[in-house]
Amino acid sequence: MNNVPVLLQLVNACAAGLLLLSFAMLSQRRIVTLVYLLATQGALLCLATLLLAWRTHQPHLYISAGLTLGLKVIFLPWLLHRLIRRLDVYWDSEPLINASVTMLLGLLIVVFAFGLAQPIAALSSTAARSTIGIAIAVILLAFMMMITRRKAMSQVVGFLSMENGLFFGAMSATYGMPMVVELGVALDVLVAMLVLGVFFFQIREQFDSLDLHHLESLKEKH
Amino acid sequence: MEFLLLLATPIAGALVLGWLGARRFAPELNALFSLVTFAAACALTARVIAHGKALVAHEQFFIDPFNVFLVALTAFVGLTTALFSRPYMRVEMTHGRLSAGRLRLYHAMYQLFTFTMLLALTTNNIGLLWVAMEGATLSTVLLVTLYRTPASLEAGWKYFILCGVGIAQALFGTILIYFAAEKIIGGGGTTALLWTHLDAVKAQLEPRVMSLAFVFLLVGYGTKVGLAPLHNWLPDAHAEGPTPISAVLSGLLLNVALYAVVRCKVLVEGSLGTQLPSNMLMGFGLVSVVLAAFFLWRQRDIKRLFAYSSVEHMGIITFAFGMGGPVANFAALLHMTVHSLTKSAIFFTVGHAAQKAGSQLMDQIRGLITLSPTIGWGLMLGSLAIVGMPPFGVFAAEFLILTTAMKQQPWATPILLLALGVAFAAVFGRVQPMVFGETTARRLPHPPALLPVFAHLAIVLALGLFVPPYLADWYRQAAVMIGGH
Incomplete structure (x- = not known):
């Protein structure tokens, strides 16, 4: 560790923070806190991008950091927060199914992710290659969160956390995707969230709740 | 020029139809925009016939034998579906299932959906391909929930989350391909994401990274193709959305998603030099065929029945691409074309049949032929075509696939034959009493x-008897390009 420059150590610290936040989301019951955690994760992602941009002098990474700041730290959490207040689910929480087992599974996922990242990290020439494993772990943990949660809002937070992991992965492996693709992805995420906003109100209007238990009638009928 | 018109028309259509809103002539305007798009696609096709493949706009867009016929097909089915939806949606409004405001949303999103599919097909940039595929999901989510019934909301939510998660996996796969390509081509610009450049250097791409990328890409785009066990969203979205949307989802979106999978498979197979991608395609394909064939028996809703039939056919096509080689690829491309045409035709008749009976439940649809011979015959002929009866095109494609399977993968032939037989009995047994029998319409x-x-x-009948030479030529060239074996 002695040879690693301070800037890179900071990037690694951000990566560790991202992973910790993923675990925090996995064990968080209150919906509104989940949104705060998501915003913090976005902020760390933005910070990591800025640090890498400063170190590598890649101008498009600054734009990418700006996008992250605008979209994932400010706009989307604000949108979700507003939705939560307008839908009056501010105090909602959901029971977790077997929190300790979930945590243990999460640990296994992290080990698996690092195994998966081995061949990629070995080839990568970027400064942040040691963090690819963390990026994959964040993606898989978000995936697990989407599987284990029953509330629509928590699933959406999981989805956005997965996007965070994907962006972080793209950055640590290749210093981000070309600008046109990154803009396209950001646009898609933005539109997806707006569609979701509309969608939530439709669900709410129909069922008077955002609990996905109501959305389970379309099983295979005999 | 044709490119610009092809992509700009649906965008303009979406803006104009969204802006004009619920006018009396909106359905006609929708059809008109689709007609212009189709004309542009025809012009583009004519150019390809005259001058061969083309790269335009700094190589960002391209047209080659693999995507030219899919572009024409997409624009054609887009047009015919717009024509069909004109009276269909008016009937739905008269029956009180729709308000004027939702019809405006429907028209705008219909054009936007056409745009995303054409963008996905013509873009040379695999990053933009991803963006367009996600756009196609987003533009159809609100169409699946158009009726706002509890069941349609559930279907829409499932569609959104499953395809959203799936497509996120595909993004990671795309990032991995970019990562591998950047080493060879050099990063910075978009060159390392251009398919034509990737194809040129595919042998040098790092195999371990590419195989990992393929797993993510196959799972990601495979969710949209509806490959089992990732097909859960498909029957719900088809059954609960308005019928024109079922027709374009089945006829076009599944094709476009499969197109993305095959484009990626070409790159990965070139890099690996092994059978891994082919075997994965064959496995997913076979599981889909078998699972769908048996699920067909349990269906009571007519649109779910034909949705499962789409899963089955996508499975057959995927299996054929997995076998690879000139003949199987040729058959798969032919099958993509005829399945798309047949399945959308079936959904057109099914839509009106359900409107006549006032229900999508098959037990309540009876005696179509007595009151409306055209709908009855349309459904009958469409079903005969889709289960693979000669002389329709589906038969020709399935025959080619089965005979190739006997030569290359003999173990799979009995499984395929069994599944096809089961599907035949299930579909035919259901359709027969709906067409004949006492009328309730x-x-x-x-x-x-x-x-x-x-x-x-x-067209399906004609393709079963005779494939025009330039079309056969594209199929052959594309089949060589897709390779395998």
């Missing part, structure tokens, strides 16, 4: 547009 307030149905079936 009623008159519709607007006369249905059945010209698209018979136009589609006529």
